[in-house]
Amino acid sequence: MSWEPVIGLEIHVHLKTRTKMFCRCPVGFGAEENTQTCPVCLAFPGALPVANRAAVEWTILLGLALDCEIAEHAVFSRKNYFYFDNPKGYQISQYDLPLCVNGNVILPTAEGDRVIGVVRAHLEEDAAKTVHVGGRTGRIRGADYSLVDFNRGGTPLVEIVTEPDIRSAEEAKRFLQLLRQTIVELGISDAEMEKGTLRVDANVSVRPEGSDELRTRTEIKNMNSFNFIARGIEAEIERQIGVWESGGEVRQETYDFDAAAGALTPHRAKEEADDYRYFPEPDLVPVEPPAELVKRLRSELPELPAARIRRLEVELDLERATVLVTGGLDRLWEAAVAEGADKLATANVIANNLVGAGVDPGAVLAAELAKLVEARERIPRAAFDEAISKLAEPGFSAEPYLAQEAVSDTAELEPIVARILEENPGQVAAYRNGKEGLLGFFVGQVMKETQGKANARVVSELVREKLAG
Numbered sequence: 001m002s003w004e005p006v007i008g009l010e011i012h013v014h015l016k017t018r019t020k021m022f023c024r025c026p027v028g029f030g031a032e033e034n035t036q037t038c039p040v041c042l043a044f045p046g047a048l049p050v051a052n053r054a055a056v057e058w059t060i061l062l063g064l065a066l067d068c069e070i071a072e073h074a075v076f077s078r079k080n081y082f083y084f085d086n087p088k089g090y091q092i093s094q095y096d097l098p099l100c101v102n103g104n105v106i107l108p109t110a111e112g113d114r115v116i117g118v119v120r121a122h123l124e125e126d127a128a129k130t131v132h133v134g135g136r137t138g139r140i141r142g143a144d145y146s147l148v149d150f151n152r153g154g155t156p157l158v159e160i161v162t163e164p165d166i167r168s169a170e171e172a173k174r175f176l177q178l179l180r181q182t183i184v185e186l187g188i189s190d191a192e193m194e195k196g197t198l199r200v201d202a203n204v205s206v207r208p209e210g211s212d213e214l215r216t217r218t219e220i221k222n223m224n225s226f227n228f229i230a231r232g233i234e235a236e237i238e239r240q241i242g243v244w245e246s247g248g249e250v251r252q253e254t255y256d257f258d259a260a261a262g263a264l265t266p267h268r269a270k271e272e273a274d275d276y277r278y279f280p281e282p283d284l285v286p287v288e289p290p291a292e293l294v295k296r297l298r299s300e301l302p303e304l305p306a307a308r309i310r311r312l313e314v315e316l317d318l319e320r321a322t323v324l325v326t327g328g329l330d331r332l333w334e335a336a337v338a339e340g341a342d343k344l345a346t347a348n349v350i351a352n353n354l355v356g357a358g359v360d361p362g363a364v365l366a367a368e369l370a371k372l373v374e375a376r377e378r379i380p381r382a383a384f385d386e387a388i389s390k391l392a393e394p395g396f397s398a399e400p401y402l403a404q405e406a407v408s409d410t411a412e413l414e415p416i417v418a419r420i421l422e423e424n425p426g427q428v429a430a431y432r433n434g435k436e437g438l439l440g441f442f443v444g445q446v447m448k449e450t451q452g453k454a455n456a457r458v459v460s461e462l463v464r465e466k467l468a469g
């Protein structure tokens with residue numbers, strides 16, 4: 001039997017507002033522990049919350065980018081639970097009346113556009129941060145003791161919940177890359193997984209291909225990169241198929257993905273759905289965004305990444321368009337192409353050389369990049385690489401690099417090629433026996449010998465000629 005994965009995602013995003021969700025403490029990463037607190041976020045008796053206007057507006061902006069309906073009447077509710085990172089004994093969140101509902105994200109894929117539904121995007125506050133000391137895993141089980149840093153407590157958090165519309169681990173990764181880029185471009189969050197400002201949980205189940213049933217799902221938590229998410233989902237899909245095919249039954253459980261071991265470990269068994277005893281937060285008024293505000297925010301939306309991928313896909317191809325847009329590289333590409341640079345070559349130079357050299361695309365002068373792309377086969381490889389690595393330096397000019405000529409003189413290169421072939425008889429024999437992939441090895445040796453000054457195309461032709469002869 002053939003199986004179809006059914007995947008839904010829950011994404012938490014820290015908003016980078018200046019202050020916290022319900023008090024005026026600064027939001028910051030890396031400040032000394034427990035220095036950014038006040039009676040409100042420490043839940044002293046009698047302290048009253050006030051909603052952060054910027055956080056509400058940014059959530060509406062994000063909702064509009066996700067094609068959501070913006071509620072005319074949204075309500076903050078108390079989600080009651082006890083844990084030591086939660087001094088109030090409840091979290092202020094949104095429950096039955098969230099700010100944004102019924103959205104859609106268009107995901108361009110090789111099989112055409114896929115539509116991923118968004119159930120809701122709501123606003124809440126983050127819990128404080130706990131650090132478990134001692135123990136092997138850094139988790140609470142086996143730790144000697146735990147410390148709490150309340151700086152993070154009360155940070156504005158948007159939770160986005162998708163419909164179970166995603167059909168593969170790869171699609172989940174693509175969706176998240178697109179969503180992350182959208183969030184970053186809206187300027188509302190840095191959305192960095194390694195800093196915890198973007199967190200993702202995945203709900204996974206499988207079903208027989210062609211069926212529309214929803215089988216028991218499991219949840220995977222604590223995945224800290226897009227690649228780990230894809231691998232974690234992949235592992236869970238395989239595990240569930242194994243369970244069903246051996247006559248067993250998938251149980252509703254939560255797993256952590258251990259990337260180092262490539263394995264899923266049980267998080268905690270869920271005996272039944274949690275009962276948080278939600279009720280409306282009596283200390284906050286409902287959020288009723290005026291139509292004028294929503295209209296203004298809608299008019300502020302930039303052209304979104306998904307639309308740009310579809311536009312660039314026509315000029316390049318889906319993969320290159322996706323890499324450029326989700327990497328925040330397409331503006332530079334467009335500017336360099338407008339300067340007359342070749343489309344495909346520019347895309348490759350940006351996605352490979354520029355990114356490989358760790359250059360900030362925002363600091364690059366497109367005209368200088370365009371000159372380098374145009375000259376890339378004429379100038380020595382070493383000069384090209386050096387110029388690329390310095391592209392973002394203030395006042396950079398491509399001119400001195402363009403003046404350098406790669407050695408294309410066959411009379412000068414031939415003896416070097418001959419010597420390299422002489423020194424590597426084993427590889428020569430292997431090449432002549434059909435291992436043509438070794439061509440790159442010989443070219444690489446010649447380039448090394450000439451300190452990157454030879455014209456790689458001429459060398460390649462020479463090597464091929466000599467080996468054929």
Ligand SMILES: [Zn+2]
Binds near residue numbers: 020024025037041154
């Ligand atoms: Zn505070």
